[in-house]
Amino acid sequence: MNVPLLDLKAQYATIREEIRDAIEEVLASQHFILGPKVTGLEQQIAEYSGAGYTVGVASGSDALLLALMALDVGPGDEVITTPYSFFATASAVSRLGATPVFVDIQPRTYNIDPKKIEEKITERTRAILPVHLFGQMADMDPIVEVAKRHGLKVVEDAAQSIGATYKGKKAGTIGELGCFSFFPSKNLGGYGDGGMVVTNDEQIAERIRVLRVHGSKPKYYHQVVGINSRLDALQAAVLSTKLSYLEGWSAARRRNAAFYDAAFSDVNVETPYIEPFNVSIYNQYVLRVACRDDLMAHLKNQEIGCEIYYPVPLHLQACYQHLGYREGDFPESERAARKTLALPVYPELTEMQQEYVVSHIKAFVSGEASL
Numbered sequence: 619m620n621v622p623l624l625d626l627k628a629q630y631a632t633i634r635e636e637i638r639d640a641i642e643e644v645l646a647s648q649h650f651i652l653g654p655k656v657t658g659l660e661q662q663i664a665e666y667s668g669a670g671y672t673v674g675v676a677s678g679s680d681a682l683l684l685a686l687m688a689l690d691v692g693p694g695d696e697v698i699t700t701p702y703s704f705f706a707t708a709s710a711v712s713r714l715g716a717t718p719v720f721v722d723i724q725p726r727t728y729n730i731d732p733k734k735i736e737e738k739i740t741e742r743t744r745a746i747l748p749v750h751l752f753g754q755m756a757d758m759d760p761i762v763e764v765a766k767r768h769g770l771k772v773v774e775d776a777a778q779s780i781g782a783t784y785k786g787k788k789a790g791t792i793g794e795l796g797c798f799s800f801f802p803s804k805n806l807g808g809y810g811d812g813g814m815v816v817t818n819d820e821q822i823a824e825r826i827r828v829l830r831v832h833g834s835k836p837k838y839y840h841q842v843v844g845i846n847s848r849l850d851a852l853q854a855a856v857l858s859t860k861l862s863y864l865e866g867w868s869a870a871r872r873r874n875a876a877f878y879d880a881a882f883s884d885v886n887v888e889t890p891y892i893e894p895f896n897v898s899i900y901n902q903y904v905l906r907v908a909c910r911d912d913l914m915a916h917l918k919n920q921e922i923g924c925e926i927y928y929p930v931p932l933h934l935q936a937c938y939q940h941l942g943y944r945e946g947d948f949p950e951s952e953r954a955a956r957k958t959l960a961l962p963v964y965p966e967l968t969e970m971q972q973e974y975v976v977s978h979i980k981a982f983v984s985g986e987a988s989l
């Protein structure tokens with residue numbers, strides 16, 4: 619049996635006609651950049667996330683970049699974030715000439731450890747950039763508290779967590795700004811790149827609307843130097859269509875996660891820990907296991923898709939050597955990078971496929987399987 623890590627073809631099969639109609643509408647209109655489809659999606663995401671203002675942009679990476687630009691982050695500034703994330707989290711900071719300052723994660727949630735933030739705050743710190751990793755939100759109350767005390771802004775990297783909640787509040791709406799990605803493998807994925815910035819601050823939203831069109835307002839009159847980062851109408855049409863399924867898909871991911879949790883309860887692996895005040899959307903279902911690399915090779919041999927998110931923590935990336943971090947600086951992030959493995963958890967996964975995955979992991983962990 620072949621069990622891919624993610625099966626977007628299976629999802630497409632369930633919505634094919636609707637998607638084709640939505641795309642055809644855009645083709646008929648020949649309106650491809652921003653326009654009514656993008657405005658429509660912005661309104662839908664505002665309703666869905668509960669954010670006051672939403673701005674469609676070209677990618678999740680650009681959403682982060684524009685969010686920091688809107689806060690005037692620049693050379694000499696520092697932004698506190700996690701070293702255990704996708705590269706775009708830190709690169710948004712670097713691309714503005716600012717410096718990412720890393721803080722280790724909590725071992726069980728893999729999210730930034732709020733207790734370790736304050737000791738990293740300096741005169742140059744401008745913002746805190748927590749990531750809601752794998753579909754579960756970071757512990758926001760203490761993050762917001764320390765930010766307020768030091769006059770810092772909070773930008774949420776919610777690329778993996780659209781629809782997740784923390785104490786009943788939706789991802790992206792607790793900090794000054796929230797950033798979503800519509801990369802195809804995210805829970806709400808487009809058919810190409812896309813992203814969105816959300817905020818409850820009307821002025822910040824307006825700044826981002828101007829920044830995404832080269833800083834021009836009106837057209838050809840440039841108040842600031844912005845970038846070209848718009849959401850395509852084709853992507854907006856796809857995403858609007860898919861949004862009505864998102865809650866159901868995320869619930870299906872939770873169902874699949876619960877199936878694994880139960881199946882692994884008597885197995886020597888660590889299943890994901892979700893805080894009682896959080897609802898995860900399980901963008902990834904990540905196990906922590908002793909012989910991670912051997913297990914991964916074994917699963918690949920059985921045609922079971924799995925992946926390491928992420929093999930190299932950001933502070934140890936070659937491009938960040940100049941920041942002066944060394945191995946051992948963030949032990950929990952480094953340990954997570956060595957010991958974790960993501961399993962298929964996508965909504966269309968069948969029980970038979972899940973049983974197949976479970977049986978091969980059980981056989982491996984109990985020592986019955988050989989490579």
Ligand SMILES: *Cc1c(COP(=O)(O)O)cnc(C)c1O
Pocket residue numbers: 677678679680703704706707749775777778799800801811812813
């Ligand atoms: C996917 C992702 C991004 C970047 O989003 P893109 O749309 O791929 O540019 C940023 N941060 C995190 C945590 C992500 O998972």
